[in-house]
Amino acid sequence: MTDLNAALENIQRAAWLKRPAVRAVFELLDGDQGHVRAVGGIVRNTILGDPGGDVDMASIFTPDEVMARAEKAGIKAVPTGIDHGTVTLVVEDEAIEVTTLRQDVKTDGRHAEVAFGTDWEEDAKRRDFTVNALYVLADGTLYDPLNGVQDCLDRNVHFIGDAAARIEEDYLRILRFFRFFAYYGSGRPEAGGLKAAAKLKAGVRGLSAERVWTELKKILSAPDPSRALLWMRTTGILALVLPEGEKWGMDAIHGIVAAEEELEWEIDPLFRLISIIPPQADKAKALAERLKLSNSEADRLVKWAMVTPIAPETSNSALEQFLYWGDQAAILDRLRLDLAALRQKLKQDQNMDLMAKIGALHQHMEKALDWTAPVFPLGGKDLIALGVEPGEEMGKILKALEQHWVDEGFQPGKDVLLAKAKAEHLA
Numbered sequence: 001m002t003d004l005n006a007a008l009e010n011i012q013r014a015a016w017l018k019r020p021a022v023r024a025v026f027e028l029l030d031g032d033q034g035h036v037r038a039v040g041g042i043v044r045n046t047i048l049g050d051p052g053g054d055v056d057m058a059s060i061f062t063p064d065e066v067m068a069r070a071e072k073a074g075i076k077a078v079p080t081g082i083d084h085g086t087v088t089l090v091v092e093d094e095a096i097e098v099t100t101l102r103q104d105v106k107t108d109g110r111h112a113e114v115a116f117g118t119d120w121e122e123d124a125k126r127r128d129f130t131v132n133a134l135y136v137l138a139d140g141t142l143y144d145p146l147n148g149v150q151d152c153l154d155r156n157v158h159f160i161g162d163a164a165a166r167i168e169e170d171y172l173r174i175l176r177f178f179r180f181f182a183y184y185g186s187g188r189p190e191a192g193g194l195k196a197a198a199k200l201k202a203g204v205r206g207l208s209a210e211r212v213w214t215e216l217k218k219i220l221s222a223p224d225p226s227r228a229l230l231w232m233r234t235t236g237i238l239a240l241v242l243p244e245g246e247k248w249g250m251d252a253i254h255g256i257v258a259a260e261e262e263l264e265w266e267i268d269p270l271f272r273l274i275s276i277i278p279p280q281a282d283k284a285k286a287l288a289e290r291l292k293l294s295n296s297e298a299d300r301l302v303k304w305a306m307v308t309p310i311a312p313e314t315s316n317s318a319l320e321q322f323l324y325w326g327d328q329a330a331i332l333d334r335l336r337l338d339l340a341a342l343r344q345k346l347k348q349d350q351n352m353d354l355m356a357k358i359g360a361l362h363q364h365m366e367k368a369l370d371w372t373a374p375v376f377p378l379g380g381k382d383l384i385a386l387g388v389e390p391g392e393e394m395g396k397i398l399k400a401l402e403q404h405w406v407d408e409g410f411q412p413g414k415d416v417l418l419a420k421a422k423a424e425h426l427a
């Protein structure tokens, strides 16, 4: 476990703190006087020993002042979120968001109305969690007004001030609570935050589909999201954002996480989603529409839901037929899912039958991964040459010949197929 000294050292040594863009922004906005500071995810992640992510900064200067200074210094500045006081500065291809300190004035639960401020503690207090209210100054010292470092070290995702009030400012914070718990939490989520999240959960209904899906994807991308998902289910929050996953085997996710680790599968949030919803095309479609998944995400989900499960006993030739007529990616998803489930089962019940099934599924997966569909050697032109009129009938003949070719293990060549066409279809 990281201790305080190691955490502070992580910051002093952080490579991002020395990057030209970060130095340029510190210089532009009087970093030596503490008027601009790195904040948010990058600081949190660095303390926890995983210094990845974009560098976001906060500053006492108004967006106009930031723009004016950037222009004078020849730094590219784009007003990317001017309503929220955000200007993006670009130096040597690195984009850094600089947001003016804020004080909240009014809120409707989704969008806080903000006034610019110059008080760092005030800015810290209007953020969501203590672990996100950490600032790094130009010289690498830490400003931690709300004891966020200790909460990082204790793996405690702790709302700032009154949890309910923080949530009412932005209901997305309910999902962020579970996201940060998934990544950094240990034990149980903090009781006060959990209670407030459960009580105010109806508020997530008012969030845009895009924000919910983006956040859900981040939860599903955590090294092990299973505990967070279980708490979301216990509090009834999962039922609101993902009703399909409510009664379905949440246990599957354990098998997936284990298989990812043991078989070095890449973490794939959509695959994890697949594992916790039932394989029903109508449900998959409804989910994709409700959460506004991208076309490729929706396509993958629906195709997976429609694919026929492939039993371990399936013969090689039957598998080839599945692969030829079906969707390779969906079949692979199906195989991976079943494999992960069987491997999990084997941990409780070491029996030969299970081992044999797992071995067979491994082989099916190898085959499916290597699969390139053979090309059917016949086309419409070949039948026209035999005197068949183009049209529906020709389509039927071609389909029948193709089916025969597949059934025969893709072996019959063009001549054999043409002979069959003459004998059976053109007599």
Ligand SMILES: Nc1ccn([C@@H]2O[C@H](COP(=O)(O)OP(=O)(O)OP(=O)(O)O)[C@@H](O)[C@H]2O)c(=O)n1
Binding pocket: 039, 040, 041, 042, 053, 054, 056, 126, 127, 128, 129, 132, 133, 170, 172, 173, 176
């Ligand atoms: N609903 C929100 C969203 C963000 N923030 C604050 O804005 C910072 C930046 O937000 P964002 O970039 O969305 O998230 P990060 O915490 O930086 O995490 P990541 O970059 O890993 O998504 C957060 O750290 C937090 O201080 C907040 O208080 N409430």
